[in-house]
Each structure stands twice: as C-alpha cells, then as structure tokens.
Amino acid sequence: MNRQLSAHNINNVKNYIYEIGQNNKRVDNLFHQLNRLGDVILIGGAIRDIALKNKYPRDIDLIINTKERLDEYLGEFNFEKNSLEGYKISIEKFTFDIWTTESNWAYKERIINCSVEEIPKGAFYDFDSVTINLSDGKFYVDYFNKAIASNLLDIMLEDHVVYRNPSPAINIIRAIKIRENWGLDFSKRLMSYMQNWLANSSNPADELRYAEKKHYKMESFNVDNDRIEKFLFFN
Numbered sequence: 001m002n003r004q005l006s007a008h009n010i011n012n013v014k015n016y017i018y019e020i021g022q023n024n025k026r027v028d029n030l031f032h033q034l035n036r037l038g039d040v041i042l043i044g045g046a047i048r049d050i051a052l053k054n055k056y057p058r059d060i061d062l063i064i065n066t067k068e069r070l071d072e073y074l075g076e077f078n079f080e081k082n083s084l085e086g087y088k089i090s091i092e093k094f095t096f097d098i099w100t101t102e103s104n105w106a107y108k109e110r111i112i113n114c115s116v117e118e119i120p121k122g123a124f125y126d127f128d129s130v131t132i133n134l135s136d137g138k139f140y141v142d143y144f145n146k147a148i149a150s151n152l153l154d155i156m157l158e159d160h161v162v163y164r165n166p167s168p169a170i171n172i173i174r175a176i177k178i179r180e181n182w183g184l185d186f187s188k189r190l191m192s193y194m195q196n197w198l199a200n201s202s203n204p205a206d207e208l209r210y211a212e213k214k215h216y217k218m219e220s221f222n223v224d225n226d227r228i229e230k231f232l233f234f235n
Contacts, residue, residue, distance in 0.1 A: 002052075003148045003182075005141040009051035010132060016050050017042065017060070017134060026077075026091045031134075033073050034098070038066035039116050039135040044097075047130045060096050063131075065116050067102045074098075111161050124171050126154050127178055153178055154187040162189075168197050169204075169211035173221065176208075176232070186233070194232055204228050 021028035034040045044061030064070070070079075070087055080088045085103035089096045106112045106122030116133055117140075123129040126143040133139065147153060153175060155162055165171060172194055178184055186194070198204055205225045213219040223231040 004145045005047075005051055005130065005139075007139075010047075010139045010141065013042070013047050013050045013132060014134065014137065016056060020060075020094065024092065024094075027094060030074075030077060030089065030091065030096065034062070034064050035135060037068050037070070037073060038064050038101075039133050040064055041116060041119055042132040042134055043119070043130070044128075047132060058094050060094060062096060062098045063101060063104065063119060064098060065101050067100070070098065070100065105166060106157075109161065109164055111157065111164075121156060123156050124165055125174065125178070126156050127182070127184065128174075129156060147184065148182075151184055152187050153184040153190060155189050155193060159189075162193065163196075167211070168193075169201075169207045170215045172197060172232070173208050173211045173215065176221075177216070191233060198229060198232070 021031050031040065041063040042060070043063055044059075046057045046060055049055040049057050074087060074089065077089045077091070082088065085099065087096075087098040089098065101107055101115075101119065104112070104119070104122055107118075112118040112122045116131075116138075119131050120129040120140045120143060123143075126147040129140070129143040131140045143156065157165070175186065175190060175194070179186070201207055203225060205221070205223055205228050208228075209219055209221045212221050
C-alpha cells in the first residue's frame with residue numbers, strides 16, 4: 001500500500017466531505033455558515049483514514065480561519081464548548097470538532113502567524129501536519145510525506161518553543177499510538193523530549209493513562225513506572 005498522500009487520494013477526501021453536505025441539509029448548512037467566516041480547513045486523522053485506508057470516519061476536525069467567536073453563528077446547531085475553546089457539533093451520525101485559528105495554541109503563543117499556510121507548522125508532529133483547505137482546494141502534505149518516506153516521527157516545532165506546548169503527556173501517548181499503528185521510529189529530538197518529560201514526571205504511567213483516556217476516550221496503557229522507559233524507547 002502506498003502510504004504517501006497525493007493529489008489523487010486527497011481528491012477522494014474532498015469528494016467525501018462534499019458528499020456529506022450533499023446528502024445532509026444540516027451538514028450543508030453548517031459548512032455554509034462556517035464559510036461565511038473564513039476558509040474551512042480539514043485537519044486530523046480523517047484525511048489519512050479516507051485517503052490511505054479507505055475508511056469513512058464520522059468524526060471531522062476543522063479549523064476556521066477567523067478571529068470571530070463562533071457562538072452566534074452556530075447557535076442553531078446546539079454546540080458544546082471545551083476548555084480549549086473548541087466547539088463540538090453532532091449532526092446525526094457525524095461529529096464535528098471545530099476550532100478557529102485565533103484559538104490555536106501555537107498562534108496564541110505567537111509561534112505561527114494567523115494564516116492558512118501556517119496551520120501545518122503549528123502541529124506538534126510532522127505526521128499530524130496534513131491539512132486541506134476545503135474552501136479553495138489547496139492541501140499541505142509535504143511534512144507528512146517526509147515522515148513516511150524516512151519512517152521517522154519528528155517534532156515540528158523549533159527547540160526554543162517545543163516545551164511551551166501545554167500537553168506533553170498527550171504528545172507522548174500520541175507518539176506511542178503512531179508507532180503502534182504506522183511503525184514509525186522516533187527521531188532523536190523526540191526521544192530527547194520524552195526523556196526530559198520522564199525525568200520531570202513523578203508518576204509517568206498514570207499520567208499517560210489519563211492522557212490516553214482524555215484524548216482517545218479509552219484507556220489501554222498498562223505499563224508501570226518501572227518499565228515505562230523501556231516501553232517508550234525499545235518496545
């Protein structure tokens with residue numbers, strides 16, 4: 001199986017999102033409302049699942065390129081908000097998690113500019129940097145393809161800002177999941193990041209279990225503190 005992203009399989013992703021709107025008036029209305037505010041950017045695992053695994057997810061992650069608050073535009077959809085200023089909207093079998101560029105932590109920390117082109121650079125890992133601008137059709141896959149070609153998972157952020165990311169335990173459990181599902185090795189920078197986190201965590205196993213439950217809505221991490229370093233680096 002070709003594991004790199006191309007214009008052809010990205011087009012399949014666009015078609016899938018388009019068909020969701022065509023087949024559901026409320027979804028179509030949601031996208032219409034979001035497009036009024038700014039470019040609608042598709043991010044997250046949905047892109048990889050559709051393009052490379054022929055899976056058709058029900059969870060769709062979006063970033064809207066706007067500084068506006070979305071509350072008044074999304075009132076008819078009975079949304080929920082989370083602590084990170086994201087919006088969750090369920091429409092029949094689909095769930096949309098929606099953020100704005102203004103609420104992106106990398107923008108708030110002035111690590112990236114508030115622009116569509118900068119969004120991939122705000123991802124913690126190169127593997128997670130894939131984006132598709134649904135408003136104009138442009139897509140950004142170079143960092144992901146480089147990770148796949150080298151079989152190496154690496155951190156996107158510069159050294160002087162990497163430790164400002166607010167979710168280190170989630171970042172580490174995410175790396176474990178990527179390695180389990182895609183077989184990517186860890187870069188030297190990533191291993192150094194993990195080692196630093198381990199050195200400063202009083203109970204890393206519990207923190208990783210909590211991070212897994214919070215991020216993936218599940219809990220399967222079952223390594224105790226005595227074995228955790230071996231698990232992270234040599235499992």
